[in-house]
Amino acid sequence: xxxxxxxxxxxxxxxxxxxxxxxxxxxxxxxxxxxxxxxxxxxxxxxxxxxxxxxxxxxxxxxxxxxxxxxxxxxxxxxxxxxxxxxxxxxxxxxxxxxxxxxxxxxxxxxxx
Amino acid sequence: xxxxxxxxxxxxxxxxxxxxxxxxxxxxxxxxxxxxxxxxxxxxxxxxxxxxxxxxxxxxxxxxxxxxxxxxxxxxxxxxxxxxxxxxxxxxxxxxxxxxxxxxxxxxxxxxx
Numbered sequence: 117x118x119x120x121x122x123x124x125x126x127x128x129x130x131x132x133x134x135x136x137x138x139x140x141x142x143x144x145x146x147x148x149x150x151x152x153x154x155x156x157x158x159x160x161x162x163x164x165x166x167x168x169x170x171x172x173x174x175x176x177x178x179x180x181x182x183x184x185x186x187x188x189x190x191x192x193x194x195x196x197x198x199x200x201x202x203x204x205x206x207x208x209x210x211x212x213x214x215x216x217x218x219x220x221x222x223x224x225x226x227x228x229x
Numbered sequence: 230x231x232x233x234x235x236x237x238x239x240x241x242x243x244x245x246x247x248x249x250x251x252x253x254x255x256x257x258x259x260x261x262x263x264x265x266x267x268x269x270x271x272x273x274x275x276x277x278x279x280x281x282x283x284x285x286x287x288x289x290x291x292x293x294x295x296x297x298x299x300x301x302x303x304x305x306x307x308x309x310x311x312x313x314x315x316x317x318x319x320x321x322x323x324x325x326x327x328x329x330x331x332x333x334x335x336x337x338x339x340x341x342x
Contacts, residue, residue, distance in 0.1 A: 167282040213326035
């Protein structure tokens with residue numbers, strides 16, 4: 117997964133950090149893939165970045181708080197959230213944050229010989 | 230690393246996402262460890278969560294923007310940032326965001342027999 121390309125701030129970030137139970141891993145992976153696909157098609161979706169190394173961190177970026185609330189309430193997403201609490205997560209935290217400023221670095225291409 | 234325990238919002242998050250070159254990995258790891266140690270002792274530091282899976286994501290939490298600016302300007306941190314651009318990172322993005330709301334889930338303990 118590449119770094120997300122997002123517009124100039126302000127926009128919103130949903131920081132989802134989690135510890136997994138390890139149960140039911142293949143259903144979890146399939147649901148995570150499907151949620152990524154569904155979220156990507158929602159109005160206001162700007163991008164997502166995710167990594168897991170023991171702890172899992174997924175940061176999704178959104179145009180505004182309304183888009184975040186609508187995605188949270190999506191019916192298929194609500195079912196996945198419920199299953200997450202029932203089976204997949206030991207614990208998680210969701211933080212909704214307003215991105216106020218951002219800057220990026222990209223390595224310059226090496227000089228041509 | 231456990232999930233970070235943070236106070237009631239508002240507070241600030243610095244979302245640092247990166248792609249590594251793979252160069253000089255042991256010096257990178259040692260510097261990352263040292264930066265974690267230094268940041269943890271700074272005024273206004275509230276916690277940090279990190280994971281790498283190809284993409285790296287580190288989210289640090291801070292009481293206010295002044296604490297973030299002071300940490301960015303720390304002399305030893307500035308040297309590490311410069312070395313990061315010179316050797317360790319293909320690309321990175323830093324986003325400074327104000328956490329407006331948060332909620333958490335912890336799995337209930339199983340019933341006693």
